[in-house]
Amino acid sequence: MNTLDIRNLSVRVAGNEILKNFSLTIPKGEVHAIMGPNGTGKSTLAKALAGHEDYEITGGDVLLDGTSILELEPDERSRSGLFMAFQYPSEIPGVSIANFIRAALQARLAEGEELEATKYYKRLYEKMDLLSIDRKFTARSVNEGFSGGEKKRCEILQLAMLEPKYAILDETDSGLDIDALKVVAHGVNTLRSQNMGVLLITHYQRLLNYIVPDRVHVMYDGRIVKSGPKELALELEANGYEWVRDHATATA
Amino acid sequence: MSTTAPTPSFDLNRDIGDFSYPESHKFDAGAGLSERTIDYICDVKGEDDWIRAFRKKALQVFLSKPLPTHWASRDLETINFDKIRYYLSSGQQPKRTWNEVPDDIKQTFERLGIPENERKFLAGVEAQFDSEAAYSNIKEAVGKQGVIFVGSTEGLMKHPEIFRKFFGKVIPTGDNKFSALNSAVFSGGSFIYVPPGVKVKHPLQAYFRINAENFGQFERTLIIADEGSEVTYMEGCTAPKFGTATLHSAVVELVALKGAKIEYITVQNWSANVFNLVTKRAMAEEEAVVKWIDCNIGSRLTMKYPGVVLKGRKARGEVLSIALANDGQHQDTGAKMIHAADETTSNIISKSISIGQGRSSYRGMVHIPKHLSGCKNNTECDALLINTNSRTDTYPAITVRGNRNSVQHEASVSKVSADQIFYMQQRGLSEAEAMSLSVNGFVNDLTRQFPMEYSVELKRLIDLEMEGSVG
Structure with missing residues (x-):
């Protein structure tokens, strides 16, 4: 029950099947990394799980603690405990980070219930201290003019405040920006707990120098072709993605 | 000529103003x-x-x-x-x-x-x-x-x-x-x-x-x-x-x-x-x-088009406006600043939001004649579009003569994108709440200058409006 269970999921984008019979189970308390070459469907997996309307589910199911979420709207999935850190999060001009997170928490309360401002700020500042984020940061508009590292800081702070059951971190490209990479690593390492399952999506093995995953999955052409312990990432680094391609062709 | 207005698909005032009592006029x-x-x-x-x-x-x-x-x-x-x-x-x-x-x-x-x-x-x-x-x-x-x-x-x-x-x-x-x-x-x-x-x-x-x-x-x-x-x-x-x-x-x-x-x-x-x-x-x-x-x-x-005739030296005029046009509505608003004395200054900040078929137009007129000096005008027009059918037009008319005066004009058009809404939904906000937050963010730098009771009221009206414009 305490799992995010992706069962034989097939996803189509603009008529093309991108995910093919994809299966993966992430238990709470574990960090799983998905690696794979570009264009193999990693970001599609993240967007489809979050419920983006451009991603059409053509088969399979996704169970969050035993309950299917595929019929839920993106905001309902979020409120039921699924968080996604975006690779390229949108700007929201004029809305401060503090107000945005507050609105997100308010949306989780029953109608007529009001988030208590003093308690909220106390908790916000605790989390910011925990993540070594400067107090001035949350007065800025969400992602407006942010550097790569600041965007990640903003995503990780939201993750910390919303305390989801499962977090998907789409970090496909963040291996390129060392500041961004360190922010994500520090965040995940700090927030790792028995109450949360993490799915870390990356293209670069380098991220895994900072975050040690419980399991590593190699993805190719819309499905997982190899799974293993953390050492698999090193093997992949040594052999490159060509090795995956050959491996996938051999087993297909 | 017809007197029947096309009935919009929803009524934005349903909670606040849409009630009436039987007439009993003497x-x-x-x-x-x-x-x-x-x-x-x-x-x-x-x-x-x-x-x-x-x-x-x-x-x-x-x-x-x-x-x-x-x-x-x-x-x-x-x-x-x-x-x-x-x-x-x-x-x-x-x-x-x-x-x-x-x-x-x-x-x-x-x-x-x-x-x-x-x-x-x-x-x-x-x-x-x-x-x-x-x-x-x-x-x-x-x-x-x-x-x-x-x-x-x-x-x-x-x-x-x-x-x-x-x-x-x-x-x-x-x-x-x-x-x-x-x-x-x-x-x-x-x-x-x-x-x-x-x-x-x-x-x-x-x-x-x-x-x-x-x-x-x-x-x-x-x-x-x-x-x-x-x-x-x-x-x-x-x-x-x-x-x-x-x-x-x-x-x-x-x-x-x-x-x-x-x-x-x-x-x-x-x-x-x-x-x-x-x-x-x-x-x-x-x-x-x-x-x-x-x-x-x-x-x-x-x-x-609220206006100010700046008749005396060092007089100052300001128009800060927000217009929200929903389906079936047309907000044709703007400002007029007539400079008629030296060292007069004016400031126009106009923010418009167009939703669905809603239409917003800005018409501005700034007039500074040649014989004056030390006059300044600043005009900013920002438009926000929600959904692809929205329309916005800007007709600024700035007449500045002589070289002892200065004007500054900026205009921008932005859109609430599907990506932005999806991002906010992923954090648990409903589509209406997400749109409302975008709109409030867009007008935020203006509403901060309003008396508190009015910015609260305005936020409430925007929330209601967005609720009505979704699904």
């Missing part, structure tokens, strides 16, 4: 406009001959002017002036306490929260129901300072020496077709006089409520801030949703004498069948400051 000028209508209004109000003559002359001007459809929306042609009722009231004397106000009218204003606001933060309130104020009261302490806050009829009868000096001077009858119409049939509105040096700490508020169908509301407001005085005036407007078009055509004149400050705040929330055609202008003498804060939500067509 005074009804009937439908249509003629000299007899004017005689009826003058007789009922007991007005002097000069004002009767003024009104009749204005009627001729109104009839002689064509609709401004060569530049404005042709939707104006759907107004049937023969079907409109020009004067409806239950009596001409406003009550001084809420207890004396007839029950149905009192309930209307209670539902709109007016008596509560009066207790909380206002220095005086006038509540107009159709053609006349049902309630008018000013806090005793403010009255003792010599501040006059009454309806326009009472103003012209009891204070003719001040009233006549400024009435129709900032906006002459013939300024445009609708200022002429207002001059012919005006009723209600506020007359305010603030004596020299008096600073009215709390805002004075007027509330304009249309309750009757096929009706035209033509309030006339004249505010005079004498030398070195300060006053803030706020107006709110609502009407229930009827199947036929309703007309609201006000004229508002402000006079800020030397060193005076006037802040005029409007939050209008008309239902989607109201034609809102309003002329607002101020005259600022030396070192006077006039600030218009204008929030236009709702209505079928709003045409409104």
Whole structure:
């Protein structure tokens, strides 16, 4: 029950099947990394799980603690405990980070219930201290003019405040920006707990120098072709993605 | 000509203003406009001959002017002036306490929260129901300072020496077709006089409520801030949703004498069948400051371009406006700044939001003649589009002559993208909440300058609007 269970999921984008019979189970308390070459469907997996309307589910199911979420709207999935850190999060001009997170928490309360401002700020500042984020940061508009590292800081702070059951971190490209990479690593390492399952999506093995995953999955052409312990990432680094391609062709 | 307005797919005022009570008017000028209508209004109000003559002359001007459809929306042609009722009231004397106000009218204003606001933060309130104020009261302490806050009829009868000096001077009858119409049939509105040096700490508020169908509301407001005085005036407007078009055509004149400050705040929330055609202008003498804060939500067509004539050295004018056009609505708004003295400065910040088929237009006019020096204007127009069908236009006309003056103009158009909405939804906000937050973010730098009660009210109206525009 305490799992995010992706069962034989097939996803189509603009008529093309991108995910093919994809299966993966992430238990709470574990960090799983998905690696794979570009264009193999990693970001599609993240967007489809979050419920983006451009991603059409053509088969399979996704169970969050035993309950299917595929019929839920993106905001309902979020409120039921699924968080996604975006690779390229949108700007929201004029809305401060503090107000945005507050609105997100308010949306989780029953109608007529009001988030208590003093308690909220106390908790916000605790989390910011925990993540070594400067107090001035949350007065800025969400992602407006942010550097790569600041965007990640903003995503990780939201993750910390919303305390989801499962977090998907789409970090496909963040291996390129060392500041961004360190922010994500520090965040995940700090927030790792028995109450949360993490799915870390990356293209670069380098991220895994900072975050040690419980399991590593190699993805190719819309499905997982190899799974293993953390050492698999090193093997992949040594052999490159060509090795995956050959491996996938051999087993297909 | 048809009088049936296309019914929008939803009613934005359903929670706040969309209710009405059965009509029980003692005074009804009937439908249509003629000299007899004017005689009826003058007789009922007991007005002097000069004002009767003024009104009749204005009627001729109104009839002689064509609709401004060569530049404005042709939707104006759907107004049937023969079907409109020009004067409806239950009596001409406003009550001084809420207890004396007839029950149905009192309930209307209670539902709109007016008596509560009066207790909380206002220095005086006038509540107009159709053609006349049902309630008018000013806090005793403010009255003792010599501040006059009454309806326009009472103003012209009891204070003719001040009233006549400024009435129709900032906006002459013939300024445009609708200022002429207002001059012919005006009723209600506020007359305010603030004596020299008096600073009215709390805002004075007027509330304009249309309750009757096929009706035209033509309030006339004249505010005079004498030398070195300060006053803030706020107006709110609502009407229930009827199947036929309703007309609201006000004229508002402000006079800020030397060193005076006037802040005029409007939050209008008309239902989607109201034609809102309003002329607002101020005259600022030396070192006077006039600030218009204008929030236009709702209505079928709003045409409104608050202006300031900067007549004295170092006078300053500001227009801060927000317009929100939802499906079936057209907000045609803007600002006018006429620089007529050295070292005058003006600032225009206009934010418009267009949703679905909603349409927003900005029309601006900034005029700085050649012989002046040290004048400055800053104009910023930002438009936000939600959904691909929205339309926005900007028509800025800036005439600056000579080389001793400076102007700055910036315009931007942005969109609430599907990605932005998805991002917010992923954090748990519903689609409506996400849109609402985007819109509030867009207007945030302006609303921060508003008095707190008004920014809260505005946020509530935006939330309701967004709720209605989703799914």
